Amino acid sequence: MGEFVLAAEEFTPPGVGTFIYPPIFGEVTKPIVQAIFAAILVGAYFLVVTRRMTMVPSKGQFVAESFYGLARNTMARDQIGGKEFKPFVPLILGLFSFVLVNNLFGIIPFFQFPTMSRIGFPIALALFVYVAYHYAGFKKHGFVGYIKHAALPPGVPAFVAPLIIVIELFTKFAFQPFSLALRVFAAMFAGHLILVLAVVGGEFLLFSGSALVVAAPFAFIAAIAFTFLEVLVMSIQAYVFALLAGVYIGAAVSTEH
Amino acid sequence: MDISILAAEEPLPVLPLPGELIVGIIAFAILLFVLNKYAVPRFEALYEERTDAIEGGLKRAQETQEQADRLKAEYEEQIAGLRAEAARIRDDARAEGTQIKAELRAQAEEEAARIKQRGEEQIAAAREQAVRQLRGEIGGLSIQLAGRLIGRELSDTEARRGTVDSFLAELDGMEPRQAAPARSTGAS
Numbered sequence: 001m002g003e004f005v006l007a008a009e010e011f012t013p014p015g016v017g018t019f020i021y022p023p024i025f026g027e028v029t030k031p032i033v034q035a036i037f038a039a040i041l042v043g044a045y046f047l048v049v050t051r052r053m054t055m056v057p058s059k060g061q062f063v064a065e066s067f068y069g070l071a072r073n074t075m076a077r078d079q080i081g082g083k084e085f086k087p088f089v090p091l092i093l094g095l096f097s098f099v100l101v102n103n104l105f106g107i108i109p110f111f112q113f114p115t116m117s118r119i120g121f122p123i124a125l126a127l128f129v130y131v132a133y134h135y136a137g138f139k140k141h142g143f144v145g146y147i148k149h150a151a152l153p154p155g156v157p158a159f160v161a162p163l164i165i166v167i168e169l170f171t172k173f174a175f176q177p178f179s180l181a182l183r184v185f186a187a188m189f190a191g192h193l194i195l196v197l198a199v200v201g202g203e204f205l206l207f208s209g210s211a212l213v214v215a216a217p218f219a220f221i222a223a224i225a226f227t228f229l230e231v232l233v234m235s236i237q238a239y240v241f242a243l244l245a246g247v248y249i250g251a252a253v254s255t256e257h
Numbered sequence: 258m259d260i261s262i263l264a265a266e267e268p269l270p271v272l273p274l275p276g277e278l279i280v281g282i283i284a285f286a287i288l289l290f291v292l293n294k295y296a297v298p299r300f301e302a303l304y305e306e307r308t309d310a311i312e313g314g315l316k317r318a319q320e321t322q323e324q325a326d327r328l329k330a331e332y333e334e335q336i337a338g339l340r341a342e343a344a345r346i347r348d349d350a351r352a353e354g355t356q357i358k359a360e361l362r363a364q365a366e367e368e369a370a371r372i373k374q375r376g377e378e379q380i381a382a383a384r385e386q387a388v389r390q391l392r393g394e395i396g397g398l399s400i401q402l403a404g405r406l407i408g409r410e411l412s413d414t415e416a417r418r419g420t421v422d423s424f425l426a427e428l429d430g431m432e433p434r435q436a437a438p439a440r441s442t443g444a445s
Contacts, residue, residue, distance in 0.1 A: 120277025
């Protein structure tokens with residue numbers, strides 16, 4: 001934003017302001033548009049690609065099926081369990097694809113902003129996960145049964161049980177959704193900040209009008225390198241977000257007691 | 258610096274804006290609905306169909322294999338049975354043949370024996386007849402011969418009769434079996 005334009009002699013690094021967009025109209029900002037667009041994109045993609053599916057898949061169908069298989073088998077079935085995973089497949093698939101697309105917006109031209117670096121969106125998604133795994137737990141074990149199940153993992157010695165109960169309840173009812181949201185938020189926030197810093201810094205060097213100009217290419221090379229790293233981080237964060245949703249649901253419906 | 262002024266106005270990045278939170282919830286809820294209602298059931302239906310096709314194919318192949326095995330065992334059993342049957346029939350035929358041969362031989366031997374016996378009987382009868390005939394004639398011939406030799410006719414006297422009879426008896430003595438009938442023969 002405006003900070004580097006006026007910094008002719010002194011470099012001011014990009015800060016939180018980088019993540020603040022002016023409203024396009026009303027209260028609607030760029031991240032909001034991106035989130036809506038991502039939802040439409042993912043929904044439309046899966047609608048179109050599943051419209052005419054054949055037993056022997058085409059190339060496009062194969063890609064969609066591989067993606068679906070990753071969400072269904074690796075994240076949902078393996079984490080939740082072969083009997084109860086089916087109702088949660090849409091949630092896991094949606095989280096994975098929605099987070100992935102929103103993250104990748106961070107490096108796609110014209111978007112160039114990871115939606116998940118605005119914490120409102122990860123929190124919104126974490127709420128879905130929070131509701132889903134507690135709902136699954138209550139449904140499976142009953143109200144008291146689930147509280148007991150959540151509070152005390154099997155095999156805990158009696159003398160540490162009070163401590164464990166407090167920690168487990170805090171973890172499952174408060175900490176897990178926040179950590180889930182914060183993890184992807186922080187990764188996207190930091191990654192975007194580094195990218196912006198590299199680009200803005202390179203620009204500053206380029207236009208510094210001194211011998212520092214020679215250092216400018218290194219800053220841009222760093223920006224490109226960080227972009228590739230970001231692709232990796234964005235994919236991993238989307239994967240981890242959906243996988244952890246599966247893990248939490250799996251823990252809630254597990255029957256080890 | 259006006260950056261510090263900007264920062265002061267900005268909310269903390271870890272605090273969600275209500276607008277973003279609400280949009281995030283609604284957008285994701287709609288996406289979830291679409292996936293739940295359309296995409297995932299279509300994928301699952303395809304998965305099921307494919308599993309059916311593959312498992313069905315394997316199952317069918319297995320069934321065909323089992324059927325083939327069963328038929329093969331059946332045929333082998335049948336062939337073994339037929340082979341045993343053929344061997345039995347052959348043995349039976351051989352035994353029967355031997356028996357028939359033995360029977361035929363016995364029959365032939367019997368027949369031969371009968372023919373031989375009949376021949377012997379005929380021979381014996383012919384011989385007896387010949388002897389009887391000869392015995393009848395021999396007396397006359399002997400008398401003729403003797404008459405010629407001694408020059409006189411030997412009439413039917415007692416003496417002549419006695420001579421002939423004694424001669425015949427002598428002949429019979431050489432063949433003792435003929436002794437008894439010889440006497441009656443000589444009378445004719």
